[in-house]
Amino acid sequence: xxxxxxxxxxxxxxxxxxxxxxxxxxxxxxxxxxxxxxxxxxxxxxxxxxxxxxxxxxxxxxxxxxxxxxxxxxxxxxxxxxxxxxxxxxxxxxxxxxxxxxxxxxxxxxxxxxxxxxxxxxxxxxxxxxxxxxxxxxxxxxxxxxxxxxxxxxxxxxxxxxxxxxxxxxxxxxxxxxxxxxxxxxxxxxxxxxxxxxxxxxxxxxxxxxxxxxxxxxxxxxxxxxxxxxxxx
Numbered sequence: 001x002x003x004x005x006x007x008x009x010x011x012x013x014x015x016x017x018x019x020x021x022x023x024x025x026x027x028x029x030x031x032x033x034x035x036x037x038x039x040x041x042x043x044x045x046x047x048x049x050x051x052x053x054x055x056x057x058x059x060x061x062x063x064x065x066x067x068x069x070x071x072x073x074x075x076x077x078x079x080x081x082x083x084x085x086x087x088x089x090x091x092x093x094x095x096x097x098x099x100x101x102x103x104x105x106x107x108x109x110x111x112x113x114x115x116x117x118x119x120x121x122x123x124x125x126x127x128x129x130x131x132x133x134x135x136x137x138x139x140x141x142x143x144x145x146x147x148x149x150x151x152x153x154x155x156x157x158x159x160x161x162x163x164x165x166x167x168x169x170x171x172x173x174x175x176x177x178x179x180x181x182x183x184x185x186x187x188x189x190x191x192x193x194x195x196x197x198x199x200x201x202x203x204x205x206x207x208x209x210x211x212x213x214x215x216x217x218x219x220x221x222x223x224x225x226x227x228x229x230x231x232x233x
Contacts, residue, residue, distance in 0.1 A: 004118060007048040009033045009065070010080060011058050015103075019052060022107040023114065036065035040072075048075050050118055052110075053097075055081040066097060076117040080105075098158065116186045120158060135171035136229035138207070140164060154206055159184070163199050164207070167217070167227040176224040200225060 006028045010016045013034070020030040031046055033039040035057055051069060055062035066077055079100035098117050101110055132141040137150040140161070147154040147164060156164065162184050167175070177196045181187075185195065200219075204211040218226045 003027065003029045004049040005029045005031065005046065006114065007031050007033060007039060007042070007046070007051045009036065009039045009051060009057065009062075010054040011035060011056075012054070015054075015080075018107065019110065022111060026111045026114075028114070036060040036062075036068070039065070040068060043072055047073065050075055050114060050121070051077045052080055052114070053077050055079055076121045078113060078117055112186070120162070133165065133168050135168045135227060138164070138168055138171075138227075138230075140168050149207055156206065157202075159199060160203050160206070163203060167225070171227050171229050174220055174224050174226050179224065 004027075006023050008016050008019050008023075008030060010019070010032075011034050016032040016034070020032055023030045031042060031048070033042060037059065039051070053062045053065060053069075057065065060068075062079060062081075066079075069075075069077060076098040079097050080103065081100060082103040098120070099113055101113055131143070132139070134140070138147070140147045142165060145161060147156055147161060154164075163180065166180065166183050170179075177193050178190060180196050181190055181192060185192070200217065201211070204214050204217055208214045208216055216228055216230055218228060220226060
């Protein structure tokens with residue numbers, strides 16, 4: 001099996017070293033870069049399978065760097081940020097980041113996040129989420145990465161696709177935030193409720209006629225969410 005290559009883009013030398021050592025022990029090949037410009041220069045000869053990207057880089061920050069990365073490669077990107085409660089991480093996910101982790105973090109947790117992102121990139125989904133499922137006018141096929149609403153194709157990010165797939169498999173049932181985190185993100189994400197809230201909001205923009213007043217993906221305050229089956233019009 002090919003050794004997976006990870007690029008670590010962070011201006012903190014000590015942080016780069018700690019991350020590189022942890023990933024190397026996990027069996028990965030690691031290439032550090034202190035800024036976005038250095039990372040871009042490395043791409044032609046060193047194509048990473050995954051990028052760990054600090055948001056607070058000098059010069060071109062991580063958000064702008066992600067835009068440039070997405071024009072060149074499709075490898076998953078995990079943001080590393082110290083701004084836990086700010087909007088950068090949410091904006092970054094909208095730009096196409098696959099995950100984020102906040103400083104300070106446990107290196108074992110980081111390693112688990114990296115493995116999860118790589119697994120999703122290789123479409124190694126759990127057996128319970130393989131195949132074609134439907135709920136009323138929603139149909140999802142994981143084999144072709146295709147989701148439709150009343151026959152019209154939905155443009156979803158990989159994580160939105162995974163979330164909708166799970167909700168469709170549990171249509172008309174109440175699922176908790178912890179259920180969603182466990183089945184869509186992985187157990188290492190337990191406690192990261194904000195991630196679910198954000199993705200639910202984005203998903204509603206794509207499957208609800210009026211996202212501000214959802215009729216399909218309902219919130220049951222203090223309990224969780226329920227995807228209600230609706231028939232084609």
